[in-house]
Amino acid sequence: RSKAAGRNQLTFFESGMQEAAMRRLKLTSELRRAQADDQLELHFQPIIDVENGSVCKAEALLRWRRPGGALALPAEFVGIAEETGLIHEIGNWVFREAAAWSQRWSGMLGRPFQVSINKSPVQFQPHARAMDWVSYLDASGLAHNSIAVEITEGLLLNLTDEVFDKLHELQRGGMEVSIDDFGTGYSSMTYLKRLDIDYLKIDRSFVSEMMHDRTSQTITETIIVMAHKLGLKVIAEGVESAEQRDWLAAQHCDYLQGFLFGQPLLPAEFEQLLAGQPFLMAPPHRLQSPS
Ligand code: C2E
Ligand code: MG
Ligand code: MG
Numbered sequence: 297r298s299k300a301a302g303r304n305q306l307t308f309f310e311s312g313m314q315e316a317a318m319r320r321l322k323l324t325s326e327l328r329r330a331q332a333d334d335q336l337e338l339h340f341q342p343i344i345d346v347e348n349g350s351v352c353k354a355e356a357l358l359r360w361r362r363p364g365g366a367l368a369l370p371a372e373f374v375g376i377a378e379e380t381g382l383i384h385e386i387g388n389w390v391f392r393e394a395a396a397w398s399q400r401w402s403g404m405l406g407r408p409f410q411v412s413i414n415k416s417p418v419q420f421q422p423h424a425r426a427m428d429w430v431s432y433l434d435a436s437g438l439a440h441n442s443i444a445v446e447i448t449e450g451l452l453l454n455l456t457d458e459v460f461d462k463l464h465e466l467q468r469g470g471m472e473v474s475i476d477d478f479g480t481g482y483s484s485m486t487y488l489k490r491l492d493i494d495y496l497k498i499d500r501s502f503v504s505e506m507m508h509d510r511t512s513q514t515i516t517e518t519i520i521v522m523a524h525k526l527g528l529k530v531i532a533e534g535v536e537s538a539e540q541r542d543w544l545a546a547q548h549c550d551y552l553q554g555f556l557f558g559q560p561l562l563p564a565e566f567e568q569l570l571a572g573q574p575f576l577m578a579p580p581h582r583l584q585s586p587s
């Protein structure tokens with residue numbers, strides 16, 4: 297009896313696995329086609345300069361417009377792209393697209409407008425068809441700091457010479473580097489001694505809790521103080537309320553990003569925001585204390 301039951305369980309288990317494998321295979325081939333068929337999009341979320349309240353940068357966030365119109369978020373497909381290696385091509389596309397928009401918006405504003413992109417750890421692995429980002433910027437005549445590259449602490453957990461050299465090459469080429477989701481990764485901070493990081497991005501989990509959780513507030517405060525002592529700039533992620541905005545401004549956080557200022561927007565929408573409403577936040581001296 298137990299043998300038969302075991303066999304049934306095994307069959308059930310196998311068919312579940314098979315289904316999952318089929319789904320992955322289908323998703324992989326759809327994603328492969330997505331790029332050729334222009335189904336990938338970049339949406340842009342404003343980043344606010346606390347000094348003057350202007351939209352001074354944007355983060356490019358990847359979206360997949362599925363046939364039929366549904367919009368897939370990175371959580372639904374970036375993992376597969378990483379496992380299959382498609383992330384190399386997609387990541388290069390993200391870079392070129394971000395560079396083009398940065399160029400357009402810098403021209404429109406008459407000053408450099410930086411776009412930041414997320415770079416997966418997989419993109420730091422050796423790849424036969426690696427694209428030379430620095431040469432690409434040179435050839436298109438873009439200011440090199442028009443691109444900031446966001447990496448997570450996971451990449452730095454084991455800072456190999458390979459990763460170190462690749463980061464260094466980007467920076468020699470003038471690109472800036474941010475540590476995304478700072479404070480959530482499994483990592484020591486020794487990489488801060490070896491790498492010349494430009495920005496720390498305080499993870500949304502701290503920002504969303506900090507007005508009612510002492511620990512989150514202390515961590516946020518401490519990250520800002522530490523970053524400034526190390527000569528780095530700080531970007532707070534996930535700012536959703538005026539209370540959070542005002543508190544972060546009072547702590548001298550440099551930049552703010554979150555739904556309070558804007559969701560990730562289509563390029564045309566983002567451009568309207570840039571052109572028509574550059575000041576989303578009053579400068580600190582004009583901030584009203586929360587009532
Ligand atoms: P991330 O780089 O930490 O990006 C911030 C995420 O937080 C975005 O989610 C954004 O929509 C969301 N967000 C921003 N402000 C708020 C807020 O005020 N409240 C809330 N609840 N959420 C907010 P999204 O677009 O779903 O991206 C998720 C992650 O996917 C990103 O996290 C990044 O790690 C990854 N990702 C996005 N685009 C790319 C890409 O082009 N390449 C790679 N490799 N990864 C990407
Ligand atoms: Mg990011
Ligand atoms: Mg982040």
Ligand code: MG
Pocket residue numbers: 476477499500533
């Ligand atoms: Mg985050």
